[in-house]
Amino acid sequence: MTDFTPYKKLGVTEDASFEEIKDARDRLIVELDGDTPAQELVEAAYDAILMDRLKARQEGKIKVPDRIRFPEKNITTSPSILQPVASPAKLRWLSESLDRPSRKDLVTYTCTFAGLLALSIFLPASNSIWMAIALLASIYFLKSKENRFWRSLLLALVGLVIGVSLAVGLLPLIIHGFSLSISTAIILLVMWLVTTLLR
Known part of the structure; x- marks a missing residue:
């Protein structure tokens, strides 16, 4: 049995961020343009990594950042220059x-x-x-x-x-x-x- 993992197929480490994994997949898809079986192997490795990460998150092995777990708390809008600033008491x-x-x-x-x-x-x-x-x-x-x-x-x-x-x-x-x-x-x-x- 070989020591071939989806991480090695994409050329990333197991502690790589999602953005790094996605960039590696995109880069390999472009490099393997025209080689459909090889592209399918890259996609399969990418899917296997995503499933592995999802399983690890569900088991609590990977800490999910609060900005992802609670996206509604991070919604901030910058006030427009044209909007008058009213105090909450006046608005209420x-x-x-x-x-x-x-x-x-x-x-x-x-x-x-x-x-x-x-x-x-x-x-x-x-x-x-x-x-x-x-x-x-x-x-x-x-x-x-x-x-x-x-x-x-x-x-x-x-x-x-x-x-x-x-x-x-x-x-x-x-x-x-x-x-x-x-x-x-x-x-x-x-x-x-x-x-x-x-x-």
């Missing part, structure tokens, strides 16, 4: 404040505020009642997301104040015959946005 606050409602919730919010808008257009004499119902609906929907009443009340009131401010600011630009319905629509739109996009 922003991500905790914004909401992506489900389709069912979105339909519920939209139908509620659209219904209130339709009522305010067809029954304009009761606009204050529709605004009060919109405020209560906004508080209810916001509270159902986080179960925090005071925060929900504050967000709903901020939405109402912003809506009223926008409506009053845009009042001179609005057609005189429709000023009440358009200002109501602006207020309800802002309250719908607050209810839908914030938690």
Whole structure:
């Protein structure tokens, strides 16, 4: 029996790195171009070495580097020059404040505020009642997301104040015959946005 091992066939030692083994195989394949049986022997030796290494790793004879065992821990991205650096507290606050409602919730919010808008257009004499119902609906929907009443009340009131401010600011630009319905629509739109996009 000969002392011929796959390592000797590739011309590497048993403690050679994977890159050295791969380079030796590639070099021999190029050198043996046209000699298919010899190339197959090189490939067989390469496969035998890989299987030998796999068996040794499974038996614990070869220590696997942590960068190979846990590749997800080594993922590092270099920050782009154009990206602003934000502190984690700011990002956490922003991500905790914004909401992506489900389709069912979105339909519920939209139908509620659209219904209130339709009522305010067809029954304009009761606009204050529709605004009060919109405020209560906004508080209810916001509270159902986080179960925090005071925060929900504050967000709903901020939405109402912003809506009223926008409506009053845009009042001179609005057609005189429709000023009440358009200002109501602006207020309800802002309250719908607050209810839908914030938690």
